[in-house]
Amino acid sequence: MILNCEDRLLDLVALIDIRDFLMASSENQTGCKLDIALVEGAVLSKRDAATLKAIRERSRLLIALGSCAVWGGVAAMDRGADRHQLLEEVYGETGLTYDSTHAQALHELVKVDFNITGCPIEKDHFLAAVAALLNGDLPLYPEYPVCTECRMRENNCLLIERGLPCCGPVTVAGCEARCPDLRVPCIGCRGPIGDANPASLLEVLEQRGFDRRQVVARLRTFAPEEVRL
Amino acid sequence: MSAIVIEHLARVEGHGGITVELEGDTVTNVRFDVFEGARLLEPLVKGKRYDEIASILSRICSICSASHTLTSLKATEKAFGIRVSPQTEMLRELLLRGENIESHALHLFLLAIPDYLNYPSGIALAADKPAAVLLGLRLKKLGNLIQEIVGGRAVHPVNCVVGGFGKAPAVDQLIELRTGLMQAVADSDAVIDVMASLPAADFCHSETFYAALRSPNLDTYYGGDEVMVVSNGNRAIVAAEDYRSLTNEQPVAHSHAKHSLFRGSPFMVGSLARLTVNPRRLTGKLAVAMKRLKLALPADNPMDNNKAQALELINDVERSLEIIEQLLREGVRDERALPVQPRAGKGTAITEAPRGLLIHSYEYDADGRIISADVITPTALNAASMELHFRRAVEQCVEREEAVIARRLGMIARAYDPCVSCSVHLMRKR
Numbered sequence: 001m002i003l004n005c006e007d008r009l010l011d012l013v014a015l016i017d018i019r020d021f022l023m024a025s026s027e028n029q030t031g032c033k034l035d036i037a038l039v040e041g042a043v044l045s046k047r048d049a050a051t052l053k054a055i056r057e058r059s060r061l062l063i064a065l066g067s068c069a070v071w072g073g074v075a076a077m078d079r080g081a082d083r084h085q086l087l088e089e090v091y092g093e094t095g096l097t098y099d100s101t102h103a104q105a106l107h108e109l110v111k112v113d114f115n116i117t118g119c120p121i122e123k124d125h126f127l128a129a130v131a132a133l134l135n136g137d138l139p140l141y142p143e144y145p146v147c148t149e150c151r152m153r154e155n156n157c158l159l160i161e162r163g164l165p166c167c168g169p170v171t172v173a174g175c176e177a178r179c180p181d182l183r184v185p186c187i188g189c190r191g192p193i194g195d196a197n198p199a200s201l202l203e204v205l206e207q208r209g210f211d212r213r214q215v216v217a218r219l220r221t222f223a224p225e226e227v228r229l
Numbered sequence: 230m231s232a233i234v235i236e237h238l239a240r241v242e243g244h245g246g247i248t249v250e251l252e253g254d255t256v257t258n259v260r261f262d263v264f265e266g267a268r269l270l271e272p273l274v275k276g277k278r279y280d281e282i283a284s285i286l287s288r289i290c291s292i293c294s295a296s297h298t299l300t301s302l303k304a305t306e307k308a309f310g311i312r313v314s315p316q317t318e319m320l321r322e323l324l325l326r327g328e329n330i331e332s333h334a335l336h337l338f339l340l341a342i343p344d345y346l347n348y349p350s351g352i353a354l355a356a357d358k359p360a361a362v363l364l365g366l367r368l369k370k371l372g373n374l375i376q377e378i379v380g381g382r383a384v385h386p387v388n389c390v391v392g393g394f395g396k397a398p399a400v401d402q403l404i405e406l407r408t409g410l411m412q413a414v415a416d417s418d419a420v421i422d423v424m425a426s427l428p429a430a431d432f433c434h435s436e437t438f439y440a441a442l443r444s445p446n447l448d449t450y451y452g453g454d455e456v457m458v459v460s461n462g463n464r465a466i467v468a469a470e471d472y473r474s475l476t477n478e479q480p481v482a483h484s485h486a487k488h489s490l491f492r493g494s495p496f497m498v499g500s501l502a503r504l505t506v507n508p509r510r511l512t513g514k515l516a517v518a519m520k521r522l523k524l525a526l527p528a529d530n531p532m533d534n535n536k537a538q539a540l541e542l543i544n545d546v547e548r549s550l551e552i553i554e555q556l557l558r559e560g561v562r563d564e565r566a567l568p569v570q571p572r573a574g575k576g577t578a579i580t581e582a583p584r585g586l587l588i589h590s591y592e593y594d595a596d597g598r599i600i601s602a603d604v605i606t607p608t609a610l611n612a613a614s615m616e617l618h619f620r621r622a623v624e625q626c627v628e629r630e631e632a633v634i635a636r637r638l639g640m641i642a643r644a645y646d647p648c649v650s651c652s653v654h655l656m657r658k659r
Contacts, residue, residue, distance in 0.1 A: 001383075003369075006367070006370035006373070010352075010366075013352050013355075021350075022237055022239050023240065023241065024240065024350050025240065025353070026239035026349045027349035027350070044266020074268070074273070075268035075269070075273075078272075078273055089272050090269055090271060100266060100267045103266075103268070119288065120382075120385060179387045182387060182394075184390060184395035189385070217276075217277070221285065
């Protein structure tokens with residue numbers, strides 16, 4: 001999403017000194033100290049864990065970027081399953097030789113200074129973070145549910161009025177209720193709001209005839225370890 | 230024994246490397262190493278309902294998330310026997326054009342062109358050649374705008390559902406796109422100018438098999454159900470349902486990406502393969518541009534994939550404009566997605582993602598829950614061909630200086646535009 005800030009990209013790189021960005025450049029300073037590290041993705045191997053710890057050691061601020069880094073993301077759905085069995089199912093016996101661990105959010109291994117959530121992140125949230133940090137400050141993001149933004153856009157409620165399995169009530173806002181605004185139920189890709197009440201949403205959906213196990217799995221798609229039911 | 234090792238391949242999506250082992254001057258082993266962690270999404274969607282599958286499996290990749298989404302929907306709709314409306318088909322094709330414009334512009338201007346001119350990055354290139362980089366960024370932004378307006382978001386589209394769209398784009402949004410696309414048509418010559426000005430990349434020659442969707446009207450990313458494999462004048466057709474004859478892949482220890490062979494030979498997918506399989510597309514402006522880029526088909530140089538991407542880029546802009554003109558002429562209806570009646574069955578869909586053939590194959594139970602899912606991505610299909618071309622490049626390199634060889638290997642890898650995060654978790658046991 002950073003490269004999707006096309007209009008601001010060249011201004012952005014003039015304001016910050018990018019030292020190590022392998023996906024964009026073939027010349028990087030891989031050992032120097034960093035003021036800020038932006039880390040995307042969940043930890044999925046011992047190699048990833050070692051890389052993350054090395055980044056933490058060389059950085060003053062470590063920012064988790066995106067739902068996988070913040071919450072573990074879709075790959076963390078396997079936390080209850082037998083990893084070896086899954087590996088063998090997909091890759092055969094060769095799979096058992098891979099360096100592969102169950103998906104973990106960054107904060108499970110190292111201290112994370114702040115999160116920019118979303119799958120993908122909102123590019124305005126990234127730009128706001130850069131602007132705040134350049135002024136020695138931290139950015140502020142919404143701490144209310146998607147429903148608040150959906151109401152501000154004057155949408156009809158997909159959950160109450162149409163009985164659709166919308167995750168808006170338990171999902172943190174910041175997306176301007178993009179999906180319900182298109183008549184598509186929220187799938188929770190930004191992760192849960194701090195004081196979410198998933199039990200209540202589960203009850204509402206059960207009353208509307210949805211299968212309990214299916215709803216629980218749906219609510220846990222992007223942040224399986226955070227949504228406890 | 231000596232080895233040339235590129236530990237971390239730069240300027241590609243995801244984490245991969247290259248290892249070439251030599252015995253004297255003889256190449257003994259070549260590996261495209263993949264270090265992305267296995268996410269195991271295919272077994273993890275088992276038991277999930279049909280309306281969740283596309284949004285979960287699109288998370289395989291952020292760059293070609295529209296392709297994953299639409300291929301997934303197409304597979305599910307096939308399994309349930311749903312035929313979407315012509316308007317939905319047009320909008321889906323437009324969405325994939327937008328994705329291709331974004332992906333090719335990013336790849337060419339920020340990742341590949343810096344190679345030819347000896348810059349470490351697109352950002353470094355921008356300091357000396359701002360016009361070229363700004364041209365690329367403008368096209369990339371336009372591709373994203375198409376995806377935002379049709380798909381609801383530039384990455385992981387939210388507006389695409391089984392049976393159609395949440396909401397069709399409004400007329401004023403299509404008019405906004407038309408304006409942007411008309412500007413981009415005017416930019417087409419500049420794209421070809423930049424590409425034609427690059428020094429030749431002439432260091433790897435090899436007879437190559439190409440595989441691409443054979444489309445009824447010769448020019449579609451979304452439609453069509455058959456793959457054609459072309460080599461040296463021979464051609465073979467593979468139906469979607471028989472995709473496994475194309476992907477009789479084997480897990481390999483050094484990579485989480487399976488390797489695919491067709492009748493024992495590696496094959497290449499992507500822009501160059503699409504133009505080779507459907508050469509009758511190349512008329513008018515494209516034929517002129519092709520001549521300027523000195524591209525002859527079938528090509529024996531994998532670096533020509535960059536030229537093919539440039540041709541597709543200008544073609545995608547024109548095709549997108551045509552679709553929008555037609556939508557505006559016929560009027561966009563505020564269609565709801567079709568009602569879905571799940572049924573037990575299988576569905577296999579193939580589309581052309583920016584990097585080549587993308588296959589999703591599902592089996593559903595009668596309640597519309599996934600029994601099994603199989604996803605095969607272009608970078609995985611390309612892995613064996615990439616390794617073959619790495620080998621040829623080392624064999625054909627007269628200089629034995631490691632830096633020269635490593636630079637060439639990196640350029641070939643980037644010409645394939647590999648998406649390492651996509652390539653993972655798609656190998657399976659047979």
